[in-house]
Amino acid sequence: xxxxxxxxxxxxxxxxxxxxxxxxxxxxxxxxxxxxxxxxxxxxxxxxxxxxxxxxxxxxxxxxxxxxxxxxxxxxxxxxxxxxxxxxxxxxxxxxxxxxxxxxxxxxxxxxxxxxxxxxxxxxxxxxxxxxxxxxxxxxxxxxxxxxxxxxxxx
Numbered sequence: 534x535x536x537x538x539x540x541x542x543x544x545x546x547x548x549x550x551x552x553x554x555x556x557x558x559x560x561x562x563x564x565x566x567x568x569x570x571x572x573x574x575x576x577x578x579x580x581x582x583x584x585x586x587x588x589x590x591x592x593x594x595x596x597x598x599x600x601x602x603x604x605x606x607x608x609x610x611x612x613x614x615x616x617x618x619x620x621x622x623x624x625x626x627x628x629x630x631x632x633x634x635x636x637x638x639x640x641x642x643x644x645x646x647x648x649x650x651x652x653x654x655x656x657x658x659x660x661x662x663x664x665x666x667x668x669x670x671x672x673x674x675x676x677x678x679x680x681x682x683x684x685x686x687x688x
Contacts, residue, residue, distance in 0.1 A: 576606050579624060584638045601636060 553559070580602050587601055599607070609627040612618065618626060628638050 573606050573610075576609050577602055579620075580605050583624065601631075601638070604631060604636060605638070 590600060605627055608630045609623055612623055612626050612630070616623075631638060
């Protein structure tokens with residue numbers, strides 16, 4: 534066989550040959566598979582059970598930021614090392630600590646959204662050409678916007 538025709542796995546197979554030659558009629562080795570659980574896995578399980586999944590997570594994302602679950606686990610472990618709280622209380626305190634940092638875990642914990650029938654926009658002041666630093670806030674009703682766009686006057 535020419536060196537350029539060798540398959541990629543050939544050198545590895547040659548360096549680390551299997552103990553028994555693979556053959557189609559050989560029965561598989563039955564082994565007990567050990568379960569590997571880390572303390573963080575239990576915390577993650579509780580987190581996902583209580584707060585649900587955050588949705589799609591891209592594994593190709595190379596940004597250094599941590600996921601919400603990872604932030605929760607770090608906060609939980611920090612609180613666990615500092616105090617002797619129960620598990621339920623640790624979960625609650627970790628959630629409150631994340632809320633203080635601006636991460637809301639449950640929908641019921643989000644600050645209330647104010648639904649107004651009006652839209653807040655920035656308009657330039659008299660004689661000003663840019664909105665930056667010179668804008669004033671005015672409130673515009675949707676009905677007025679539609680009326681103006683159709684050529685009518687403001688209500």
